[in-house]
Amino acid sequence: MSNHPPLRRYHAPVWDEPLAMEMSVAGRRGQHYPIVDADDLVPAAMRRQAPPELPEISEPDVLRHYLRLSQQTMGMMGISLFGTCTMKYNPRLHEKLAAGPHVAEMHPEQHPDTMQGLLECVWRLEDALKALSGMARFSFQPAGGADAAYTQACITRAYHAAHGDADRRTQIVTSIQSHPCNPATAAAAGFDIVTLPLESNGYPSIQALRAALSDRTAALFINNPDDMGVYNPEIRDWVDAVHAAGGLCFYDHANFNGVMGKIRAADLGFDACMFMLHKTFGVPKGGGGPAVGAYGCTEKLAPFLPGPLVAKDGNGFAVEPGAASSIGRVREYWGNIHQVMKAYGWVAAMGAEGIAEASDISVALNNYMEKKLLAIRGVTRSHPDQPGWRLEMTRYSLGQLYEETGVGGGDVQNRMADFGIDAFWMAHEPWIFPHPFTPEAGEMWSREDIDYWIAVLAHVCDEAYRDPDMVKSAPHNQAVGKLAGDDLDDPAVWATTWAAWQRKHGG
Numbered sequence: 001m002s003n004h005p006p007l008r009r010y011h012a013p014v015w016d017e018p019l020a021m022e023m024s025v026a027g028r029r030g031q032h033y034p035i036v037d038a039d040d041l042v043p044a045a046m047r048r049q050a051p052p053e054l055p056e057i058s059e060p061d062v063l064r065h066y067l068r069l070s071q072q073t074m075g076m077m078g079i080s081l082f083g084t085c086t087m088k089y090n091p092r093l094h095e096k097l098a099a100g101p102h103v104a105e106m107h108p109e110q111h112p113d114t115m116q117g118l119l120e121c122v123w124r125l126e127d128a129l130k131a132l133s134g135m136a137r138f139s140f141q142p143a144g145g146a147d148a149a150y151t152q153a154c155i156t157r158a159y160h161a162a163h164g165d166a167d168r169r170t171q172i173v174t175s176i177q178s179h180p181c182n183p184a185t186a187a188a189a190g191f192d193i194v195t196l197p198l199e200s201n202g203y204p205s206i207q208a209l210r211a212a213l214s215d216r217t218a219a220l221f222i223n224n225p226d227d228m229g230v231y232n233p234e235i236r237d238w239v240d241a242v243h244a245a246g247g248l249c250f251y252d253h254a255n256f257n258g259v260m261g262k263i264r265a266a267d268l269g270f271d272a273c274m275f276m277l278h279k280t281f282g283v284p285k286g287g288g289g290p291a292v293g294a295y296g297c298t299e300k301l302a303p304f305l306p307g308p309l310v311a312k313d314g315n316g317f318a319v320e321p322g323a324a325s326s327i328g329r330v331r332e333y334w335g336n337i338h339q340v341m342k343a344y345g346w347v348a349a350m351g352a353e354g355i356a357e358a359s360d361i362s363v364a365l366n367n368y369m370e371k372k373l374l375a376i377r378g379v380t381r382s383h384p385d386q387p388g389w390r391l392e393m394t395r396y397s398l399g400q401l402y403e404e405t406g407v408g409g410g411d412v413q414n415r416m417a418d419f420g421i422d423a424f425w426m427a428h429e430p431w432i433f434p435h436p437f438t439p440e441a442g443e444m445w446s447r448e449d450i451d452y453w454i455a456v457l458a459h460v461c462d463e464a465y466r467d468p469d470m471v472k473s474a475p476h477n478q479a480v481g482k483l484a485g486d487d488l489d490d491p492a493v494w495a496t497t498w499a500a501w502q503r504k505h506g507g
């Protein structure tokens with residue numbers, strides 16, 4: 001008899017729901033707004049010449065429309081062990097904290113004396129990140145992890161230019177398993193990329209690193225643990241080797257959850273690091289959009305930080321412009337301030353001990369999961385010979401399942417959704433292992449939730465051996481069945497606005 005918990009039945013409602021624009025009936029109203037004499041408020045040159053093309057719908061129709069759309073999606077109803085991007089519950093209280101007038105009604109250009117409370121929160125969060133990393137200063141401007149890596153690329157160039165070495169130092173060294181944004185942003189900033197391969201223990205050899213270093217090395221961009229959950233224990237020697245070659249070291253701390261309160265980037269010798277407020281610090285995920293890749297650096301790089309920064313000034317808080325040597329803004333003001341407030345709420349609620357404990361829980365839960373997942377037929381682990389434990393996540397492969405049944409990772413994802421499980425993340429490109437997947441338990445899911453997730457995967461893998469077509473034709477219980485898939489890669493088909501939809505579909 002299986003020792004897994006029973007699976008719950010689930011079926012999403014199906015509605016043939018039109019687009020909001022298609023529901024429009026001329027003259028129908030959801031709200032009546034007061035007529036304002038715009039002459040005094042908006043300069044003539046900035047005023048619309050024609051009314052915006054908005055759908056005309058009554059309030060109850062709008063409500064029912066969005067209710068039906070939400071019923072068709074699983075939303076947060078599923079258990080989401082997304083992986084490689086720590087997904088956390090976003091406390092409702094923090095939403096309130098960020099939505100209050102002390103944030104929503106502030107304008108960054110208003111006098112600092114009139115927003116001391118907000119500035120204090122920014123400063124306090126920076127103080128906490130300094131304590132967690134050992135860095136000297138933080139900017140919250142970058143709007144995500146990739147943006148923080150881009151900030152580092154710009155700072156790297158500015159630093160070497162200030163030392164008269166920018167023309168020579170043109171190479172960024174990274175590993176094949178670093179997140180693609182590391183080489184991509186460095187290349188976007190004009191650098192050449194040197195990519196190190198992995199050894200059978202899961203990380204590149206220090207000999208390979210040394211062979212890659214030269215007087216052309218500008219910096220090392222590395223994440224550790226990487227997106228397979230492997231921690232490179234030689235990282236201190238890596239940093240020393242890069243510094244000896246005259247390069248800078250940037251720590252992509254997207255996977256900080258596995259080491260929170262255990263190590264500090266500056267203690268390992270790094271010159272800079274970034275934390276994902278939208279992952280590790282309990283803020284909703286929104287890569288590249290309403291997110292924050294908090295970028296921290298040592299005193300050596302602080303003169304290049306984007307401004308403005310918040311500083312303590314006697315008993316109050318002041319806004320400092322960027323230094324003359326700053327790389328300039330990468331985003332507006334202090335970045336996505338709502339996310340900064342939510343992260344501050346998380347840090348304040350957790351405290352230093354709570355943060356370290358969360359890391360312990362996430363590592364323990366991952367290893368609990370790993371033991372159970374590796375007992376499922378068809379599931380193997382990347383780098384099976386790697387000694388020691390993975391940290392907060394593990395990279396698995398469904399390659400064996402595929403070879404034996406023809407059922408691939410995407411099919412398994414689709415079928416798991418039939419039991420109320422949000423799709424897991426497979427792996428960032430390039431895929432080193434066939435049909436990879438990387439669930440991440442984090443610290444917030446209960447053991448019951450984790451057991452349920454494992455039970456669903458075990459059921460689906462078993463089904464793949466018994467009835468592969470059932471899995472390959474999934475999902476069966478969703479509002480929308482199996483998609484052809486290719487449309488998503490075809491810009492001629494998809495449309496993100498009504499105007500684009502009409503243009504592409506001849507509306």
Ligand SMILES: Cc1ncc(COP(=O)(O)O)c(C=O)c1O
Nearest residue numbers: 084144145146179223254287288
């Ligand atoms: C290791 C690592 N670095 C950087 C990023 C990019 O972060 P963002 O999506 O916030 O741009 C990710 C995202 O998955 C990541 O896993």
